[in-house]
Amino acid sequence: MNLIKKTALHGKHMCVATGLALCCWLGMGNTAYAADTRLAIEHLGDGQSIVRIEHPSSYLLLPVEEGAEESKVYVIVNNEVIKNLNVRLARKQVDYFVPLSLQAANGQSVVVNVQLAPGGSICWDEMKLSDTFDTTNREPLRPTYHFSPAYGWMNDPNGMVYKDGEYHLFYQYNPYGSMWGNMHWGHAVSRDLLNWEHLPVAIAPDALGAIFSGSCVVDSENTAGFGKGAIIAFYTSASERQMQSLAYSTDNGRTFKKYERNPILTSDQRDFRDPKVIWHEETQRWIMVLAVGQELQLYSSPNLREWTYESSFGEGEGAHAGVWECPDLFELPVDGGPQKKWVLVCNINPGGPFGGSATQYFVGSFDGKRFVNESPALTKWMDYGKDHYATVTWSNAPDNRTIALAWMSNWEYANFVPTKQFRSANSVPRDLALFTRNGQTYLSSTPSPELLKLRDKATTTSSFKVARTHKVNTLLPQPTGTFEIELTVQSNGANVMRFALCNSKGEEVEMRYNLLDHHFVMDRRKSGQVDFSKSFATATSAPLASGKTFTLRLFVDKCSVEAFDGKGGFAMTNLVFPSEPYNSLRFTAEGGAYTVTNLKVYPLRLP
Numbered sequence: 001m002n003l004i005k006k007t008a009l010h011g012k013h014m015c016v017a018t019g020l021a022l023c024c025w026l027g028m029g030n031t032a033y034a035a036d037t038r039l040a041i042e043h044l045g046d047g048q049s050i051v052r053i054e055h056p057s058s059y060l061l062l063p064v065e066e067g068a069e070e071s072k073v074y075v076i077v078n079n080e081v082i083k084n085l086n087v088r089l090a091r092k093q094v095d096y097f098v099p100l101s102l103q104a105a106n107g108q109s110v111v112v113n114v115q116l117a118p119g120g121s122i123c124w125d126e127m128k129l130s131d132t133f134d135t136t137n138r139e140p141l142r143p144t145y146h147f148s149p150a151y152g153w154m155n156d157p158n159g160m161v162y163k164d165g166e167y168h169l170f171y172q173y174n175p176y177g178s179m180w181g182n183m184h185w186g187h188a189v190s191r192d193l194l195n196w197e198h199l200p201v202a203i204a205p206d207a208l209g210a211i212f213s214g215s216c217v218v219d220s221e222n223t224a225g226f227g228k229g230a231i232i233a234f235y236t237s238a239s240e241r242q243m244q245s246l247a248y249s250t251d252n253g254r255t256f257k258k259y260e261r262n263p264i265l266t267s268d269q270r271d272f273r274d275p276k277v278i279w280h281e282e283t284q285r286w287i288m289v290l291a292v293g294q295e296l297q298l299y300s301s302p303n304l305r306e307w308t309y310e311s312s313f314g315e316g317e318g319a320h321a322g323v324w325e326c327p328d329l330f331e332l333p334v335d336g337g338p339q340k341k342w343v344l345v346c347n348i349n350p351g352g353p354f355g356g357s358a359t360q361y362f363v364g365s366f367d368g369k370r371f372v373n374e375s376p377a378l379t380k381w382m383d384y385g386k387d388h389y390a391t392v393t394w395s396n397a398p399d400n401r402t403i404a405l406a407w408m409s410n411w412e413y414a415n416f417v418p419t420k421q422f423r424s425a426n427s428v429p430r431d432l433a434l435f436t437r438n439g440q441t442y443l444s445s446t447p448s449p450e451l452l453k454l455r456d457k458a459t460t461t462s463s464f465k466v467a468r469t470h471k472v473n474t475l476l477p478q479p480t481g482t483f484e485i486e487l488t489v490q491s492n493g494a495n496v497m498r499f500a501l502c503n504s505k506g507e508e509v510e511m512r513y514n515l516l517d518h519h520f521v522m523d524r525r526k527s528g529q530v531d532f533s534k535s536f537a538t539a540t541s542a543p544l545a546s547g548k549t550f551t552l553r554l555f556v557d558k559c560s561v562e563a564f565d566g567k568g569g570f571a572m573t574n575l576v577f578p579s580e581p582y583n584s585l586r587f588t589a590e591g592g593a594y595t596v597t598n599l600k601v602y603p604l605r606l607p
Contacts, residue, residue: 039129043119047071051112051127059099059133060112063126064177065090066420071117077105087176089114089123096420097126098152098176099133139421141577143557144482145454145604146408148425149186150198153178155414156274156326156390157405157426158185159202159216159233161253162397165191168231168253169405170202171426172213178423179415183210185235187253193403193429193450195606202233203247203256208263209239213274213326216253217304218396223286224304226250232304234288236273237263244275244290246305265307269293274326276392277304283368289327289344294320296327296346300368311370313344318360319379321351326390329366330402334434334441341374341434342366343443345382347390349411353381354540356412357389363434363441375440382443384542385522385573386410387560388427402432403448408560408573413533418577419559427573428555428562435568437545444568447553455484456603465492467593472585475601481581485554486600488566491515493592501556501582508586509561509576511552518544520570522563528578542570551598556582 038057042050053060062073068088075083082104102110117123135150142148152175159170166189173186185203188196203211214235222228226248233256237245243263247256265275269292276289280300288299288307295314299307314324328345344362352358359382362373382391383406391406406427409417417423429448434441464470476483489497491513500510510523523539524530530537542565544550551566558581563572587596 039127041124041127043124045119047116047118049114049117049119049124051114053102053110053112053129056102056105056107056110057129058101058103058131059129060102061097061128061130061133062087062100062176063090063094063123064088064096064098065093065123066095066177066179069116070181072115073100074113074115075100075102075105076111076113077108085176085182087182088179089117089121090126091118091121091123094122094126096178097133099130100176137421139419141419141559142422143425143559144480145194145606146425146428146557146560147188147196149173149422151178151421152176152423153180154186154422154424155180155407155409156213157392157407158213158235160392160394160405161216161218161231162394163218163229163231164252166252167191167193167394168216169196169426170216170233173201175201178420183212183238185211185233189253192453192607193448194453199254202253203235203258206237206258208237208243208245210237212236212238212242213390214244215276215392216395217277217279217286219304223302224248232277234275234277236275238273241266241270242272243267244272244288259305261305264305265290265299267292271323276326276328278329278395280366280368285368287329287368289329291324291327291346294324296324296344296371298369298371310368313362313371313373314346317373317376318346318362319348319351322349322357324348326392328392329371330393330432331366332402332432332434332443335436336433341441342371343432343434344371344373345391349389352386352410353384354386354538355535356386356410359383359388359391359406361443363443378440380442382445383571383573385540385562385571386536386538387575388571388573393432404430404432404445406573408575410535412535416532417559417575418529418532425560430571433568437569445564445571446568447555447564451484451555453607454602454604456605458600458602461596461599461601463595463597465593465595466494466497466587466589468589470587470596472587472599475583475585476603479581479583480603481556481558481578482604483556484602484604485556485585486551486598486602487554487596488549488551488598489513489594490597491548491592491594494589494594495591496589497594498588498590500586500588501561502584502586503578503580503582505579507578507580507582509574509582511563513544513550515548518546520544520550520563520565520572522561522572522574524561524574524576527576530577536575540572540574542572545569549597555604557604
C-alpha cells in the first residue's frame with residue numbers, strides 16, 4: 001500500500017523503523033506524556049479524552065480489542081474535524097493495531113477527541129506514533145490465491161470495472177478494525193484476476209454518510225460531461241437515510257472526485273441502496289438497478305446524472321425472507337447460441353437456502369424499462385454454499401465476458417470468523433453462462449480460465465474402484481492447503497459416492513453424490529474450528545442432474561473449499577478453518593461400488 005511500509009512485530013509492541021519510543025507513559029496529574037513529548041493525553045471524565053500531538057508522524061497506531069464497545073474518534077486540525085471514525089479501542093487487552101493516518105494534517109498539530117473510552121483503558125498505554133505500519137501477513141488462515149484486504153474488514157465487492165488492461169476491484173472496507181464499520185471503498189487492481197496490487201482508499205465517508213456498495217462504468221462517449229473515458233462510480237451515501245451519489249475519475253481510477261451536486265437520487269424508503277449501472281444498447285440509455293426493501297427498482301438516464309424511474313420488480317418473485325441487496329443486470333447467450341436472455345441478480349439477507357445471506361437470480365427479458373421473469377414460480381440460486389454473497393460482475397469486461405465475484409462469507413457469522421489481522425476474502429472469479437435443463441434456463445458459474453495459470457505440475461492417480469473404503473494418503477508432498485482437484489466418479493451400483501478431504505487432526509470436509517435424492521452435498525461440521533457460531537457447523541446441498549458419471553473441480557485454499565460441477569450444473573462455496581491443511585482423501589461407497597476414473601491434484605501458486 002502506497003504509504004504503509006512493513007516493520008517487524010515483537011509480541012504486542014511494534015518495532016518502528018524510525019526508532020520512535022514505544023510509549024512509556026509518564027503520568028503527570030490528569031495528563032500523560034509520551035517519552036518523546038509529542039503526544040499527551042488528557043482524561044476529561046465520562047469516557048472522554050483528548051490526545052494532543054504537536055509534531056505528528058504519519059500514523060497514530062490505535063490498539064483494538066474486538067470485544068470492546070466502539071469509541072468515537074474525531075481528528076481535529078485548526079479547530080476543524082478532518083476525519084471521524086468508530087473504533088473498538090482496547091479496554092483490557094490488545095488484539096491488534098490499526099493505523100489512523102495523520103498525513104492530512106501536513107505536519108500541523110493535531111487534536112484527537114476520543115469519546116466512550118474509559119480513562120483506565122489499556123489503549124492509553126499502548127497508543128503510539130509511527131511513520132510506518134506493518135502489513136506483513138501474520139494469519140495462517142489467510143488465503144493464498146483469493147483476494148483479501150491487506151488488513152481490516154472487507155465485505156461486498158463494489159464498482160468492478162475493466163479499463164486499459166486493468167481489472168479494478170473496489171470493496172466495502174473498514175480500515176479501522178476487522179469487524180464491520182466505517183464503510184469506505186477499498187481499491188485494488190490486477191491485470192490477470194490473480195495478482196492484485198493494493199491501492200489507497202478510493203472513496204471515503206463524508207457529510208452525506210458512509211460509502212455503501214455500488215458500481216462503476218467507463219463513460220467512453222462523455223455522456224456525463226466529466227471527460228471522455230472517465231470512470232464513473234455510483235455508490236450509496238448511508239446515514240439516517242440512504243441515497244445515491246456519484247464520483248468520477250479521469251486518471252484511470254487512481255483518484256476520484258465526488259460530484260458537487262450529490263446526492264443524485266433520493267427516496268423516502270429506508271432501504272434504498274447498491275446502484276448497479278449498465279449501458280442499454282437498444283434504448284441508448286444508461287440503466288440503474290437499485291435494491292429497495294424487498295424489490296428492485298429500475299431507472300434510466302441519458303447522462304448518468306439525471307435519473308427517471310421506469311419500473312419495479314420483485315413482488316411475488318423469488319425468496320423474500322430478508323432484505324434484497326446488491327443487484328446486477330446483464331444479457332447472456334443461451335447454450336452458447338444466438339438466442340440471448342437477460343439475467344437479474346438479487347442478493348438476499350437473510351433468506352438463503354441454508355440460512356443467512358445468498359445470491360438468487362432471475363432469467364427473462366428486459367426492454368429498457370421493465371424486466372419480466374420467465375419462471376416466476378421458481379427460486380434460482382447462483383451458488384449452493386453458505387459463503388457466497390454480494391455477487392456482482394465486472395463492467396466493460398474484455399471479449400464480451402461476464403465475470404462475477406462474490407464476498408466469501410455469511411452475515412450470520414462474518415464478524416466472528418477466527419482471523420484477526422483481516423476478515424473476509426472474495427471467491428475465485430467465475431465466468432457466467434446460461435444453459436437449459438428440463439425446459440428451464442439456468443445460470444452456470446465456472447472458474448475463470450485465468451485460474452489455470454495457478455496450476456503447478458499435477459499428481460495423477462490411476463483409476464481405482466471403491467467397494468467400501470479407499471484412501472489416498474498424501475495429496476501433496478509439502479502440504480500448503482492450496483490446491484485444485486479434478487475428480488471423475490462413475491457409479492457401479494453405488495447409491496451414495498462419498499469422499500472427504502482430511503488432515504491428521506481428524507478434521508475433514510465430507511462430500512457426496514447422493515443418487516437416491518439427486519443431490520451433491522458438502523458437510524463441514526468436522527472441518528476444523530466451527531464453534532465460533534452456532535450456524536457455521538452445517539452441510540449444504542445442490543440439485544444434481546440424473547446420471548451415473550460426474551466430474552468435479554475443487555478449489556481448496558487455506559480457509560475455503562469451492563466445488564464446481566464439471567458441466568456447470570452447480571457451484572458451492574464454503575469456508576473452513578482447519579488447524580492444519582487437508583492433505584488426504586478418503587473414499588467410501590454405499591449400496592454398491594463406484595470407480596474413480598480420474599483424480600488429479602494440482603498445487604496452486606500465484607504466477
